[in-house]
Amino acid sequence: MQYPSYIKKKTHTVVHYGNRGMDLENLLNLSNTYYEEKNIALIFKKPTPIGVVDVHYTSKGKVIDKAYFKAPSTLDYNGLYCKKYIEFEAKESQNKTSFPLHNFHPHQIIHIRRVLEHGGIVFIIIMMNQQVYLLDGKVFLDFIDQTERKSIPFSYISEYGHIIKEKIDPPLDYLKVVDQLYFGGNT
Numbered sequence: 001m002q003y004p005s006y007i008k009k010k011t012h013t014v015v016h017y018g019n020r021g022m023d024l025e026n027l028l029n030l031s032n033t034y035y036e037e038k039n040i041a042l043i044f045k046k047p048t049p050i051g052v053v054d055v056h057y058t059s060k061g062k063v064i065d066k067a068y069f070k071a072p073s074t075l076d077y078n079g080l081y082c083k084k085y086i087e088f089e090a091k092e093s094q095n096k097t098s099f100p101l102h103n104f105h106p107h108q109i110i111h112i113r114r115v116l117e118h119g120g121i122v123f124i125i126i127m128m129n130q131q132v133y134l135l136d137g138k139v140f141l142d143f144i145d146q147t148e149r150k151s152i153p154f155s156y157i158s159e160y161g162h163i164i165k166e167k168i169d170p171p172l173d174y175l176k177v178v179d180q181l182y183f184g185g186n187t
Contacts, residue, residue: 024092024127028077031170041175043079043086074111081175082183085120092127098151099126109144112137121182125164125174126157133161134177
């Protein structure tokens with residue numbers, strides 16, 4: 001039906017109650033905000049270290065025209081939970097059968113080893129096949145050390161990874177899995 005331009009047509013918006021369609025990083029950022037607001041944990045997205053070469057100014061502020069990466073970044077997130085240092089990488093994969101290891105740079109794998117050597121908690125959060133998994137850093141390294149494969153089979157992720165359930169608050173309660181894995185469920 002065509003309405004005259006001065007009549008506003010009422011539309012109904014469909015509200016989706018799940019988090020489907022939100023990318024992994026957004027879900028983690030919302031979860032980390034929830035954890036911080038409830039004073040549960042302090043976990044933050046690490047910015048990529050860049051050096052600015054050239055900018056121009058607009059009415060909205062500075063716009064970076066040219067930049068370069070200052071140093072290789074380590075993992076995506078770090079912070080504190082239950083007096084322990086936590087660091088993790090977040091990855092999404094559209095591949096249904098395996099997770100490509102080329103998504104990890106050699107310096108990141110070295111960094112995972114170092115965090116473990118210093119007693120920190122380190123893991124990978126993988127969104128794959130419409131599920132989100134937490135894969136312990138040591139389990140991840142064991143796979144890399146024991147095989148020449150260029151990808152982690154989904155069967156390995158589903159066997160050794162731990163499903164992170166989606167909810168409303170926080171959207172991805174990954175600290176519940178951290179509690180079970182690293183603190184024996186006693187936090």
